[in-house]
Amino acid sequence: MKHFFLACLLPAMLAAQNMQLTEQLGQTVLYGDIALSPDGAHIAWVQSTAATVSKQTYIRGTSENDSPALVNIEGDGERIDANPAWAPDSKTLALFSTAGEKDQKQLWTVQADASNPRKLTKLAGYAARPRWSHSGKQIAFLYIEGATGGGPLVAAPTTTGVVDTAVHNQRIAVLDVATGQVRQVSPPDLHIYDFDWSPDDKTFVTTGAPGPGDNNWWIAQIHLIDIAKGNATSIYKPTLQVAIPRWSPDGKSIAFIEGLMSDEGNYGGDLFTMAADGHSVVSRTRGRRSSVSSLFWQRPDRILATEVIGGGSAISELTLADNSMHTIWKSGESVHAFGNFPNFSISQDGKISAVGRSTYETPPEIWAGPIGEWRQLTRNNSSLSPTWGKSESLEWTSDKFGIQGWLLPPARLESGKKYPMVVLIHGGPSSATEPEWPASFGMSRAIIAALSARGYYVLLPNPRGSYGRGEDFTRANVKDFGGGDLRDILAGVDAALKKYPIDPARLGVFGWSYGGFMTMWTVTQTNRFRGAVAGAGIANWQSYYGQNLIDQWMIPFFGASVYDDPAVYEKSSPIRFIKKVKTPTLVIVGERDAECPVPQSYEFWHALRTLGVPTQLIIYPGEGHMFVKPENQSGRLDQTVAWFDKYLK
Numbered sequence: 001m002k003h004f005f006l007a008c009l010l011p012a013m014l015a016a017q018n019m020q021l022t023e024q025l026g027q028t029v030l031y032g033d034i035a036l037s038p039d040g041a042h043i044a045w046v047q048s049t050a051a052t053v054s055k056q057t058y059i060r061g062t063s064e065n066d067s068p069a070l071v072n073i074e075g076d077g078e079r080i081d082a083n084p085a086w087a088p089d090s091k092t093l094a095l096f097s098t099a100g101e102k103d104q105k106q107l108w109t110v111q112a113d114a115s116n117p118r119k120l121t122k123l124a125g126y127a128a129r130p131r132w133s134h135s136g137k138q139i140a141f142l143y144i145e146g147a148t149g150g151g152p153l154v155a156a157p158t159t160t161g162v163v164d165t166a167v168h169n170q171r172i173a174v175l176d177v178a179t180g181q182v183r184q185v186s187p188p189d190l191h192i193y194d195f196d197w198s199p200d201d202k203t204f205v206t207t208g209a210p211g212p213g214d215n216n217w218w219i220a221q222i223h224l225i226d227i228a229k230g231n232a233t234s235i236y237k238p239t240l241q242v243a244i245p246r247w248s249p250d251g252k253s254i255a256f257i258e259g260l261m262s263d264e265g266n267y268g269g270d271l272f273t274m275a276a277d278g279h280s281v282v283s284r285t286r287g288r289r290s291s292v293s294s295l296f297w298q299r300p301d302r303i304l305a306t307e308v309i310g311g312g313s314a315i316s317e318l319t320l321a322d323n324s325m326h327t328i329w330k331s332g333e334s335v336h337a338f339g340n341f342p343n344f345s346i347s348q349d350g351k352i353s354a355v356g357r358s359t360y361e362t363p364p365e366i367w368a369g370p371i372g373e374w375r376q377l378t379r380n381n382s383s384l385s386p387t388w389g390k391s392e393s394l395e396w397t398s399d400k401f402g403i404q405g406w407l408l409p410p411a412r413l414e415s416g417k418k419y420p421m422v423v424l425i426h427g428g429p430s431s432a433t434e435p436e437w438p439a440s441f442g443m444s445r446a447i448i449a450a451l452s453a454r455g456y457y458v459l460l461p462n463p464r465g466s467y468g469r470g471e472d473f474t475r476a477n478v479k480d481f482g483g484g485d486l487r488d489i490l491a492g493v494d495a496a497l498k499k500y501p502i503d504p505a506r507l508g509v510f511g512w513s514y515g516g517f518m519t520m521w522t523v524t525q526t527n528r529f530r531g532a533v534a535g536a537g538i539a540n541w542q543s544y545y546g547q548n549l550i551d552q553w554m555i556p557f558f559g560a561s562v563y564d565d566p567a568v569y570e571k572s573s574p575i576r577f578i579k580k581v582k583t584p585t586l587v588i589v590g591e592r593d594a595e596c597p598v599p600q601s602y603e604f605w606h607a608l609r610t611l612g613v614p615t616q617l618i619i620y621p622g623e624g625h626m627f628v629k630p631e632n633q634s635g636r637l638d639q640t641v642a643w644f645d646k647y648l649k
Helices: 002-026 213-219 446-453 471-477 484-499 514-525 541-547 551-558 566-570 574-580 598-610 630-648
Strands: 029-036 042-049 056-061 081-086 092-097 106-111 125-132 138-145 171-176 182-184 191-197 203-209 221-226 232-236 241-247 253-259 270-275 291-299 302-309 312-319 324-331 344-346 353-357 365-369 392-398 401-408 419-425 457-462 502-512 531-535 585-590 615-620
Touching: 002 446, 002 630, 029 081, 029 344, 029 353, 029 365, 042 081, 042 365, 056 081, 056 092, 081 125, 092 125, 106 125, 125 191, 138 191, 171 191, 191 213, 191 241, 203 213, 203 241, 213 551, 221 241, 241 291, 253 291, 270 291, 270 302, 392 484, 401 446, 401 484, 419 446, 419 484, 419 514, 419 630, 446 457, 446 630, 457 484, 471 484, 484 502, 484 514, 502 514, 502 630, 514 531, 514 574, 514 585, 531 630, 541 551, 541 566, 541 598, 574 598, 585 598, 585 630, 598 615, 615 630
Parallel strands: 419 457, 419 502, 502 531, 531 585, 585 615
Antiparallel strands: 029 042, 042 056, 081 092, 092 106, 125 138, 138 171, 171 182, 191 203, 203 221, 221 232, 241 253, 253 270, 291 302, 302 312, 312 324, 344 353, 353 365, 392 401, 401 457
């Protein structure tokens, strides 16, 4: 009777503990879209909490004695602000906001003291990334007229009847600030991903490709667009993926990042420069053991870049004259500008910067000052403290590679006792696990904290294929998904077992997206793990090619389409080895996931159930690749921790 009572009580206790944790993390104030004025005197950011949808813009001076001011835009209900951008004179801030409108973002301006809000547009469609012209008379932004946007992470629309072949390309729209007139200036047959004004305000440099946009980013080229005429000219066709094209201050050169990238918005690669006509292309960081994630021209002969190095970040200065790279600051944090979740901005002269800083142990706050000499300006999260273990960087060797990962121990350790460990494999694969307070990305990182708080070691490896050790390392899993990267991960497990009190008989594995594939793959290759949770995974690369909405991403990794080389897809498909699985596996996916569609999870679950392997499939209604609804985020956390408790404890 005692054991029966405990069996009934434990799930309720677990849910209560997880709820307490999610409530704690849900109170975290998050700072996004940080924008420093060109003169370095003011910072703007979009502020929210991890548990709410509302996002509002704040402005404050960079002096320690200044106080933040809320941009008070009138309107009913919650509002979502995004993309604050300063005018060249640092007196005016532009931003997008849904204030007064249910879902539609409009472009607003306010003064540097957050006063005098003014709505400039009457848009109908998706809009993002406003950028002022150098004259301050115009604002350009990305616009999909009459359609939604947001990328493949969001829930895909339902499709019935005859499939619509219409393509709604994202174009550059230009607003005349004085008159309010908006005109689209990029060609209608080109989907624009990023852009930059030339110093004379006559030309855009862009990354672009024919639509559909969600799929074709992987084949984007660098174009010049004549703003007056509206015509586009391709000046650079890359070998791999390109991102963040930026003009030099004198207009003679363009810098950009090129490398093997698996997700638009999650950038990493080598830093390149070329002449403004597309000639004289030079890789400035070839062989450097890092991945450049964003860049800023400071002078015609100087570029500032953020880098992923190992499992952390660095800010470095490139001098073009001698092609030398000098590291100014380096730390086990995540720092980058542009793309997804940017948290770094710098003044026009490079003397002042602003950054949102956090680690696994310290919640996010905004800091400002000279690079590496920042002063903390906000303290909204000062009452929060971790209820999980203190992270450590772990390094090991696998084949010819040095591998790095992060390890979180249980919140409380007892002498002489051994503990279970869960390996959490990141997505991508072109990405890296870097320390961040576990309350971002739709609370998906809360699973790390929950497992540590529940008495687990959590290993977060950065195997080959990750950012942080140079392009050769990032490309080392091409045509070898699940091969060398699994060896790297298992070597990391062995390194952790040697150093920490971990029970080798109680190992688990978990991942989302590419990490979900790696989880499915891992349990078909080894029986070392006693429990697994595969989130948004890929069971069969051959069928996946025809099911997902972003198949172009696969060509750089597999070398050809599935129709031209089916064997290279088959050899890395977990379903091919499904009869080897003995590990109890929970399978989770969003109902409207466009990146890793439901049939992949269903196929894997169906096979395990047929073979008598303990399994369960959970499909969360309405969710895409990134879960949005708080109840589904909490449900995913509860189900994941409960599964590992059942099979590892």
